[in-house]
Amino acid sequence: MKNKLWALILYPVSFFMSADWLDINMPVGVTDISKEVFGLHMAIFFVVVAIGVVVFGVLFWSMWKYRRSNNKKPATFTENHTVEMLWTIIPTLILIAMAVPASITLKKIYDHEAEEGGIDIQVVGWQWKWQYKYLDEQVGNKPLSFFSNLTTPPDQYEFNRVEKTENYLLEVDEPVVIPVDTPVRFLITSNDVIHSWYMSDFAVKQDAIPGFINVAKTKVNVPGIYRGNCTELCGERHAYMPIVVKAVTQEEYEEWLQTKRDLAEQIAYLTEKEWTPNELLATGEEIYETRCAACHQTNGAGIAGFYPALAGSDVVMNDKAKQIEILMEGIRGSQMQSFAEQLNEVEMASVITFTRLAWGNERSGDGEIVIPKDIVEYKETNL
Template sequence: MASPAAWAVNDLPGGPAVRQMDMQPPATKIALEQQDLHYMMLWICTAIFLGVFGVMFYSVFKHRKSKGAKSADFHESTAVEITWTVIPFLIVIGMALPATKAVVAQKDTTNADLTIKATGYQWKWGYDYLKGEGEGIGFLSTLDASQRALSDAGTPQGDNYLLKVDHALVVPVNKKVRIITTANDVIHSFGVPAFGIKQDAIPGFVRDTWFRAEKVGDFYGQCVELCGKEHAYMPIHVKVVSEQDYSKWVQAQLKEMQAKADDPNKVWTEAELIARGEKVYTANCAACHLPTGKGGGAIKPLDGSLKVLDADKTVEIKVVLNGQNNIMPSWKQLSDTEIAAVITYTKNHWSNKTGQVVQPAEVRTARQ
């Protein structure tokens, strides 16, 4: 049972609210239009409900048998039939026209200022800035390690519990942002309620949606397609900033990417690879294989694994690059150095003491 302090949460701006009964406050015109449609449909349905059931209950009460009422005897009424056909038709048209307008607007992804590809992985998002300012930037966005620790301990804390990520998606305010969705393994779905967007991410297919945030701030969503045991740990955090701050962020990201770029011909020491591999493992592998390397259920253990212990290093390299048995996903999105580091780490950690070292050049060769 969670402690009383765990329940002392507040509304999260740009995210869910305590005891929320309505849609999230809209941050885009599309989301506002969806909210207006929701209210319009609700009032129309409420009026129909009250009208139909009001007439029905009035008729039952007013013309009950105990008061001597006798039912009328007639076979048809052209006027009544025309009336109950025309009125519903007009109601449906009145609902369909604004709804169609909103749907058409939602699907218009042309003339975007910024295009970002969102790739769903079990269980994280990969973002690649394809067109516009920031082109070439790419990173993975994973649930913050502190959030998983709180979940594992059964002690939820904070207004952004299970919504905090290590690397938020950053976009400029008042700019049309096109989101292209796809997936690496199973079907995921990219949804941010405050923006009024929700688009499936399907392996082997490309879908798209768009938004134009009209206010700066932090906005939250989640994968909204059941995608496996870690589905609840796949949040979306979009940080909307001013144009000036966005330009500064882009420059900082490009400099950071250049600083982190590895020399493809560098020969790493075992200690260097293990140190880096531990970080890669914690960020990408520990969720399934566990920090102990023991796995669980359908997840195979790495500690003592024959494929990890195999003297042929290409065996494990191919598993990491290509996935295995529709359970282990492909990790081609990791760099050659990251894959070499994490494989070296698993080959020389826990009870695995192979002494084997995998260099980035070997991974690069295996990719070809």
């Protein structure tokens, strides 16, 4: 009893002690523009606070001074042209004083060509992930491209089964890497519905609209990892498609590009290798958690009426060729996307193998695994 009482007192105390109470203002950010925007924000904030103090001051003072017990006889005036002129003209002047600097900053934000050079990254919003294409970097005949998926495991957000970690819902498998002190232009569009690419530290928010392209320019001054979100309601998992930007020095950026190029070569080698089911299973499970579990669920049961179950599915158990086709092409007219561009051959084979062996599918079905070579063959015969 006594313990419970203590817990009752201590819980709120510990809650108040642990809180980020001071996280209550707009970030200053790490670009020249974001600093200017912060300045505008603070300026207009102080202006409205000052107006508030004056207006509410007069209001509260009159409310106290002219309460009935203090003032039995009300005045009867209904007009005063001087005051009325004043309270029209003064606000107008204040507004002009605010609008001018705002317009100047806005003009700067819109000047995409203030500086020469820089890099172009095409950003594509998907339900519910972001794709980044580095237009200046060609791999084969296509731009270097990858997807950025949420990595927070469902166990952390569904019913809080496990403790949440620091970057809960703000962590992705592959962040966008950009060099500092270089103009970066994000060319933003969408694959399906409208999304919005929001990075508070850069003061950038730009809608991703299917069929149209929007440009947002930024130049980051400080290396670091910056986290943002999608800010246009885009359906079920709107809250689960974060943005992570890693700003690095020019050298580190070059290095990173090199590793991406090497990786492309490595994949070519990996597909030739002989794979054991266990190797594939390990990778497969990981990919399943980030790419598939959101809809088909960790236990493969899906959600009745929305997402079909994989556990016990005839295709997953017995029809290897059909399953590869579905992953490669998607199911048209449904939420099931084509993963041909999202997963490489090894990843694709691993995740298919995982679904064919997990949840008792191995026992009830044919238990055949899919190796990267199968995917390569599929591509060769079909494409």
